[in-house]
Amino acid sequence: MTISPQRRGITAAALLVSLGLVLSGCSGDGSGGTGDLVAPGPEVLEDLDEAVQVEFWHSMDATNGQVLDGLIEEFNAQNEGRIEVTGAFQGDYDEALAGHRAAIQQGETAELIMIYDLGTQFMIDSGQTVPAQSFLDKDGYDTGAIEDALLNYFTVEGDLRSFPFNNSTPLMYINRDAFEEAGLDPDAPPTDLAEIREAAERLTVRDDDGTVVQYGFGAAVYGWFIEQFMARAGTPYCDNSNGRDGRATEVLFDDPKIVELVEWWEEMIDDELAVQIGRNTDDGQAAFTSGRAAMTLESTGSLGGFIEQSDFEVGAGYFPLISADDPGGSIIGGASLWINGEGHTEEEIRASWEFVQFLLTPESQSVWHAGTGYLSVNTEGYEGPEAKERAEEFPQFSVAAAQLADSEINENTAGCMMGVMSEARVAAEEGWETALTSDTSAEEAMSAATERVRTPIEEYNASVED
Amino acid sequence: MTSGTAVADVHPQNPAPPRRRRRERGREATLAWAFLAPSVAVFALFLAYPLGRTVYLSMHGNDIIGRPNRFVGLSHFAEMATPEFGGVLLTTLLFTLGVVVPGVVGALVVVLLLEGVIRGQRLLRGAFALPFAFSVASASVIFSVFYSPGNSVLNGILYRFGLDQVPWLTSQEMALWSVCITTVWMNLGYGVLVLAAGIGSIPKEVNEAARIDGATGVRLAWDVTVPMLGPQLFFLIVISTINALQSFGQIHILTGGGPVGSTTTLVYSIYQYAFAYGTSDFGRASAQALVLLVVVLVCTAIQFGVLERKVHYA
Numbered sequence: 001m002t003i004s005p006q007r008r009g010i011t012a013a014a015l016l017v018s019l020g021l022v023l024s025g026c027s028g029d030g031s032g033g034t035g036d037l038v039a040p041g042p043e044v045l046e047d048l049d050e051a052v053q054v055e056f057w058h059s060m061d062a063t064n065g066q067v068l069d070g071l072i073e074e075f076n077a078q079n080e081g082r083i084e085v086t087g088a089f090q091g092d093y094d095e096a097l098a099g100h101r102a103a104i105q106q107g108e109t110a111e112l113i114m115i116y117d118l119g120t121q122f123m124i125d126s127g128q129t130v131p132a133q134s135f136l137d138k139d140g141y142d143t144g145a146i147e148d149a150l151l152n153y154f155t156v157e158g159d160l161r162s163f164p165f166n167n168s169t170p171l172m173y174i175n176r177d178a179f180e181e182a183g184l185d186p187d188a189p190p191t192d193l194a195e196i197r198e199a200a201e202r203l204t205v206r207d208d209d210g211t212v213v214q215y216g217f218g219a220a221v222y223g224w225f226i227e228q229f230m231a232r233a234g235t236p237y238c239d240n241s242n243g244r245d246g247r248a249t250e251v252l253f254d255d256p257k258i259v260e261l262v263e264w265w266e267e268m269i270d271d272e273l274a275v276q277i278g279r280n281t282d283d284g285q286a287a288f289t290s291g292r293a294a295m296t297l298e299s300t301g302s303l304g305g306f307i308e309q310s311d312f313e314v315g316a317g318y319f320p321l322i323s324a325d326d327p328g329g330s331i332i333g334g335a336s337l338w339i340n341g342e343g344h345t346e347e348e349i350r351a352s353w354e355f356v357q358f359l360l361t362p363e364s365q366s367v368w369h370a371g372t373g374y375l376s377v378n379t380e381g382y383e384g385p386e387a388k389e390r391a392e393e394f395p396q397f398s399v400a401a402a403q404l405a406d407s408e409i410n411e412n413t414a415g416c417m418m419g420v421m422s423e424a425r426v427a428a429e430e431g432w433e434t435a436l437t438s439d440t441s442a443e444e445a446m447s448a449a450t451e452r453v454r455t456p457i458e459e460y461n462a463s464v465e466d
Numbered sequence: 467m468t469s470g471t472a473v474a475d476v477h478p479q480n481p482a483p484p485r486r487r488r489r490e491r492g493r494e495a496t497l498a499w500a501f502l503a504p505s506v507a508v509f510a511l512f513l514a515y516p517l518g519r520t521v522y523l524s525m526h527g528n529d530i531i532g533r534p535n536r537f538v539g540l541s542h543f544a545e546m547a548t549p550e551f552g553g554v555l556l557t558t559l560l561f562t563l564g565v566v567v568p569g570v571v572g573a574l575v576v577v578l579l580l581e582g583v584i585r586g587q588r589l590l591r592g593a594f595a596l597p598f599a600f601s602v603a604s605a606s607v608i609f610s611v612f613y614s615p616g617n618s619v620l621n622g623i624l625y626r627f628g629l630d631q632v633p634w635l636t637s638q639e640m641a642l643w644s645v646c647i648t649t650v651w652m653n654l655g656y657g658v659l660v661l662a663a664g665i666g667s668i669p670k671e672v673n674e675a676a677r678i679d680g681a682t683g684v685r686l687a688w689d690v691t692v693p694m695l696g697p698q699l700f701f702l703i704v705i706s707t708i709n710a711l712q713s714f715g716q717i718h719i720l721t722g723g724g725p726v727g728s729t730t731t732l733v734y735s736i737y738q739y740a741f742a743y744g745t746s747d748f749g750r751a752s753a754q755a756l757v758l759l760v761v762v763l764v765c766t767a768i769q770f771g772v773l774e775r776k777v778h779y780a
Binding site: 277 | 527528529530531532533535614615616617625628631633635636637638721722724725726727741742743744745746
């Protein structure tokens with residue numbers, strides 16, 4: 001890549017600016033200097049000599065990657081000579097985050113990067129990105145059409161920090177054929193744990209020797225489900241109002257509600273109403289599509305695959321409540337888009353934002369939702385031709401949007417904001433799994449798991465507050 | 467550096483024979499260092515530097531980006547004195563034993579049994595050596611289908627025979643052995659290759675002499691063939707121990723270190739600290755990496771000290 005003299009001047013200026021930012025960061029600004037990065041206006045893209053290059057790091061491969069590439073191509077065609085976006089697949093979310101860390105160390109971050117929900121607090125603390133709110137304020141961008149549950153998650157201390165893009169929410173899936181055979185109504189799937197157990201008792205099929213050939217229920221020991229169960233029960237996952245009124249100092253998944261959930265899960269397995277899956281969600285999916293388990297929990301993103309791979313009719317319902325009187329609500333998962341400011345020119349920052357705006361249009365979201373099964377971030381996207389066609393063919397696709405629309409917006413449904421969220425999720429899974437695979441009681445296992453996260457939280461908080 | 471001082475000594479006032487010899491030796495040393503330079507450079511770059519860096523990192527804490535930002539002395543090593551880390555070491559030991567012993571014995575049995583087969587021996591040897599051609603990833607994916615909790619192929623077979631179902635990957639007691647079985651299967655091919663080559667190089671006269679003395683079957687195998695395979699067996703034990711201690715892919719794909727850490731070996735623990743969950747605790751990971759280095763060194767030293775004495779090099 002050649003750098004024109006003019007560009008070299010800009011690069012030098014940017015270097016000076018970023019040096020200044022680093023210095024000011026060192027002088028003890030607690031927030032890590034993130035507030036210093038602001039969005040440039042549209043004028044920086046006037047009078048360009050050549051197209052601004054935007055490198056976009058993402059974690060979308062296979063079908064999802066193809067749909068994303070299609071959108072990138074469309075944007076590049078519309079902006080020929082002005083902006084050119086290059087997508088670069090960086091492996092799964094964890095790998096992409098590790099790659100981004102290395103890039104920060106070397107001062108070579110991509111212009112635009114997709115980071116999963118659990119990395120949100122880390123992205124804020126690393127102080128490399130221009131807050132999303134800054135772009136909204138600069139342009140007076142109206143977020144009215146953007147899904148509220150998503151804005152709720154990615155808004156921290158009143159400011160939107162990143163742009164939701166590939167997001168999902170978990171649902172309960174049922175084998176409609178098995179429901180009918182068992183004399184259950186497939187249009188009214190169970191809504192809480194007690195109902196799942198009742199249905200499972202009728203759905204579980206044994207052979208003449210008493211060996212189970214079809215289980216009523218089976219889902220992976222996946223930490224995201226605990227986060228979802230807690231949001232639906234209206235209890236926070238971590239303290240300080242889910243880490244949104246100040247830094248979280250402890251996790252709360254030893255809550256009696258979760259102990260109740262883990263005990264229920266254990267009894268389901270002991271009574272051979274549920275198949276023991278382990279932590280791998282692929283195994284949970286395989287148990288469902290092969291007909292081994294008649295009910296499962298999975299992301300909206302799995303719906304397309306389920307319909308394709310099952311030789312029975314797939315039904316979808318709301319994610320269950322722990323008990324019938326829980327308030328409901330729903331949190332989201334998936335990833336959001338971050339525009340790097342540190343070490344990038346105003347042109348690059350602005351060009352990235354132009355591309356993000358394109359992705360958030362109803363037209364793009366209709367294509368994205370229909371092609372991948374992810375939510376339409378822009379709720380108007382559901383009215384697009386691609387999305388409508390998909391909804392007509394598979395009405396199950398509208399369950400997720402309805403579940404989110406039914407969800408109350410509060411701090412519990414916003415989800416926990418914490419720097420060591422990934423470690424917390426793994427600890428929750430291990431506590432849950434300990435109860436399932438040993439004599440340790442659910443209460444003991446879950447409280448030991450919360451203790452395990454204490455040191456990582458303390459160390460993380462200390463290292464960002466120094 | 468050594469060469470520099472040697473070269474400096476080039477104009478002796480009184481060229482006596484011992485001096486000349488020293489000068490020649492100096493020149494030879496220069497030449498030797500020149501020839502060694504490329505490998506020394508590569509060694510320094512890819513071994514000495516990373517090792518030094520690991521020591522440095524192990525004594526530092528990290529900021530959230532993963533940059534070392536504070537000196538913590540030996541506290542990462544002191545922290546290892548916990549039941550959890552003891553569990554990791556125990557798992558590593560059990561895994562190594564569970565891979566090396568059946569792996570070497572299995573390969574030996576296969577090779578000895580194939581000795582008795584006259585027709586199609588090469589074909590069978592080839593078939594047994596085949597797992598060697600599988601990458602760790604593809605073999606692990608195949609076994610994950612065999613073990614899959616919902617619809618395990620192996621459980622399907624057990625079911626046909628009316629046998630109990632086995633919780634291959636979902637029980638803390640079983641998961642480690644399931645990973646061992648996969649690893650033994652993968653290693654078997656290499657073991658068969660090495661031992662078959664060894665058996666081919668045993669002089670015919672040795673076997674003939676033993677036969678004339680009346681040795682047959684098990685006796686011939688145990689008292690003649692096995693001792694003659696000493697060097698190959700020793701090599702195989704050392705190599706498979708080191709491989710077992712460094713195993714990663716099959717654990718990552720089959721169990722992710724679970725359930726509840728029951729398959730978390732030292733290497734997997736290092737990975738978890740350094741990379742697994744968006745973490746970047748390179749300090750603790752490096753400290754554990756040094757422990758791994760010591761474990762591998764000690765194992766290899768013990769094997770050379772104890773086993774090699776018993777090896778008969780023909």
